[in-house]
Amino acid sequence: GEEMAAPFCDPDHVEGFHHYLALEVLEKVEKLKFAEDLSPALGEHPKELREKLGDSYCFAVDVSLTLGGRGAWGHLVIPSAFREEWKGHFASKPKPPLSEEARKKLLVDVALEAGNASFSWEEWNEAKVGDFVILDRCFFDPDTKKGRVVLTLGGEPLFRGKFEESGVKLLEYPFYEEVEESMDEELESEESYDSIEENEESEEVIEETVKPQKKSPAISPEKIPVSLTVEVGRVRMTAEELMQLAPGNLVQLPVSPDQGVDLVINGKKMGKGELVKVGEVLGVRILQL
Structure with a gap:
């Protein structure tokens, strides 16, 4: 729609309008019923939000809002931390069945x-x-x-x-999945099992003498x-x-x-x-x- 000109001069009126517009957006999102266990809510003040985000990576996209036949523009900002939490939340849920x-x-x-x-x-x-x-x-x-x-x-x-x-x-x-073992692996497993008691007696000495392993070199593509x-x-x-x-x-x-x-x-x-x-x-x- 037609882009809305700023009708307010008083900063308090501008902030109040933004608050009202945000509530209208949240109501529309709530009606979508995208996730029944999640409810959108107003968070921190934008200035405080900028301070909180700092230098963290964010995904931002312009969004167009239409209210009463008039248009307004805004930014949808998604921090990387929010994205990871969002993915984790839905990863644990079963996928919806096909219709x-x-x-x-x-x-x-x-x-x-x-x-x-x-x-x-x-x-x-x-x-x-x-x-x-x-x-x-x-x-x-x-x-x-x-x-x-x-x-x-x-x-x-x-x-x-x-x-x-x-x-x-x-x-x-x-x-089941087929598991294949070579004869050498089987013999090694048996020898390890038979020597459990001997290893328990010398466990403390081994822990003191074992050196930290070096990092394995990166594998060539x-x-x-x-x-x-x-x-x-x-x-x-x-x-x-x-x-x-x-x-x-x-x-x-x-x-x-x-x-x-x-x-x-x-x-x-x-x-x-x-x-x-x-x-x-x-x-x-x-x-x-």
């Missing part, structure tokens, strides 16, 4: 994972077409055309499934570990269809593992490949990057 309408309209992509491997970013950058990558885990045998798959959404496992001629049959919910996921494909469905899935259901597949797989890092498709079995070793040959 029935949203469940029917919201589309999600469910990935079908057949294996994975871990290495450094430097190693991945050196990969080229034709390379054979050994997988840490592979659930599908390309020779027998049999195996299983894990259905995931945003990296979170939803179901385990088994390949069938007409698609993937859902078997179970993945209630090229040494950062990455996880490569081998996806058979992705199935797009509505949120309602996803919520109705259960063990025993059959999910139709647009492709099969022997037609090629996608190479995915951090949810992004980086290339194409094919599953290959060399002796007892399962891996993927890179076809496209």
Whole structure:
């Protein structure tokens, strides 16, 4: 609307009008019912607020207010401390459930994972077409055309499934995560357990002689570990269809593992490949990057 000219000359009248305008804004915010457990209220005087904020970082945005057909401008100032408290307040609350309408309209992509491997970013950058990558885990045998798959959404496992001629049959919910230990780690754990009593007797001496550890050097970006996921494909469905899935259901597949797989890092498709079995070793040959 039209910008409002300052109608008051008396500072007390100006302050009173600002107070009234702020109360009108708070009333409108209250009616929004954004957060029922929070109520907006007038705080400190602006001059005192400036002193309190000091040199702290703030997010500020211009806002336009319309009252009685006339317009006024103001600043919405959000200190960094308030932002952190605001995030913390809502982080502990459960997310609101999707409405029935949203469940029917919201589309999600469910990935079908057949294996994975871990290495450094430097190693991945050196990969080229034709390379054979050994997988840490592979659930599908390309020779027998049999195996299983894990259905995931945003990296979170939803179901385990088994390949069938007409698609993937859902078997179970993945209630647990597989934990792998090498034989050396197991032996080390047993030795530590057997020597608990000996360690207790010499605990005080050890505490006196142990030197503070030096800080570990920063890891080079090229040494950062990455996880490569081998996806058979992705199935797009509505949120309602996803919520109705259960063990025993059959999910139709647009492709099969022997037609090629996608190479995915951090949810992004980086290339194409094919599953290959060399002796007892399962891996993927890179076809496209």
